[in-house]
Amino acid sequence: MARFHDLEVKDVREETSDTVSVAFNVPEELSDAFSFIQGQYITLRAEISGEDVRRSYSICSAPKEGELRVAIKKVDGGKFSTYANEELKAGDVLKVMPPQGRFYTELDQNNAKHYVAFAAGSGITPVMSIMKSVLTEEPKSNFTLFYGNKNTGSIIFKEDIEDLKNAYVDRLSVYHVLSRENPGADLFYGRIDEEKCGRFCQMLFDPAGVDEYFLCGPEAMIKLVTNELEAQKVDKKRIHYELFTSPDQPNAAQHATSRKKSKSTGEKVDSAEVKVIVDGEESIINIASDGDSILDAALKAGVDVPFACKGAVCMTCRGKILEGDAEMEKNYALLDEEVEQGYILTCQSHPTSKNVTVSFDE
Ligand code: FES
Structure with missing residues (x-):
């Protein structure tokens, strides 16, 4: 844990x-x-x-x-x-x-890949780490960055990016996109959206020749760019994204207030007895199915369960269902295979069967 x-x-x-x-x-x-x-x-x-x-x-x-x-x-x-x-x-x-976190692909000094990143605001942070690593560890790879900001003054790591451009002049291309300051070319004025991404694909890179895409920014940007890349026939597996929720915003999703239907019995449950296992210790908690998430209920009961974002992003609260069923409101972190194996984000999960056992030790 x-x-x-x-x-x-x-x-x-x-x-x-x-x-x-x-x-x-x-x-x-x-x-x-x-x-x-x-x-x-x-x-x-x-x-x-x-x-x-x-x-x-x-x-x-x-x-x-x-x-x-x-x-x-x-x-x-x-x-x-x-x-x-x-x-x-x-x-x-x-x-x-x-x-x-899993916002990366394996690097190899023999790779000769083309990476394209779309970042907005502080979404540049993990992209900086990836970009520097690719440029220093894969001498035959190229990197193209599209970076959206309000204006020149809000560009984070502006000088570091310039230094990288100068150091890797043949392998790094950077395009700043500004929403509140006209940089003198319409192509780079506005927000990074489907239309902009489509024009970048036409004019600045060939989507078929790109090996990996890295997207980091608000959900809207990620969705719009992903839509456009998929419309350009880019294989989903090549599109990696890291969503940042504003961590101080309450969880935007409203969880259903109606009773949830159990997957296993087909019956609706009003409340469930949830056994939570942490560091081998078991605690029993009663949770109304339209009430707290499993994580919140465990915290209220004084169980020391791990969490961070409470927004379906960080995966810190991951648990595994050993018995019963639960339903997640949102999931930006777990892979489909993990969900099939019974893993849940407990900050997003509500019991959907009378008895549920969740382990944080798996
Ligand atoms: S606490 Fe971050 S995904 Fe649940």
Whole structure:
């Protein structure tokens, strides 16, 4: 089960007026636990105004850089992001969960691939890690980045991207797309959507010649770009995406308030007895099927279950159904095979049978 470790903040660097990047000192004994793959994220935890706040942030450094660094953009009303931008400083200690996530493909120095990334705002964070890793570890691969922002001033890692362009002039192409500042060409003015993506495909790259696509930004951008790429006959398997929900927004999905139908019996259940197994310890919790998620019910019952985003994205709350059934409201993290094997995101799951056993140890 995922655990938090105390890590000291090495430095806090201002990237734009509303974004900082935060690096951590990782002690020798935790270096294996905190080794990471390009594109992964870590979950941070701090007590802010008496509240236990947890948020996941993508790593912007490349594994070979020997540094664990994330970028944190301040969002309106965001507890953690405001704290990180306004108060956090070198020497502070945060609770940090080891890196997680699947937003990557295996790198190989013999690869001669073309990667295309679409990022918007702080969606650049994991893309930076991927882009740097591809350019340094795959000398025969090319990378094309489309990066959407409001204006020039809001471009995160602007200078780092320029430096990369200069260092890899033959293998890296970068196109900035601005929504509130006309860069002088209509093609790059506006938001990254289906129409823009279609024009980029026509004018700037051949979708048939691209090996991997990486998409990171708000859900709308990911959907629109995915639609267009699929319309261009791009194989779904080549499209990798990392959704960022604004972690301080409440879960947008309303879970059904009606009683849920059990898959196994065909009967509706009003409530269920849920056995939760964590670190080999069993707890029994009664949950109304239109009430709390399994995760929330377990937390209210005082069970120390792991979680971070509560938004179906980070997978920290993953459990496996050993008995009974449950239904997920949303799932952006689990693969189809995992769902078939009985894995659930407990933050999204409601029991749909009278008795359910969920293990966090599987
Ligand atoms: S807590 Fe992040 S997916 Fe459930």
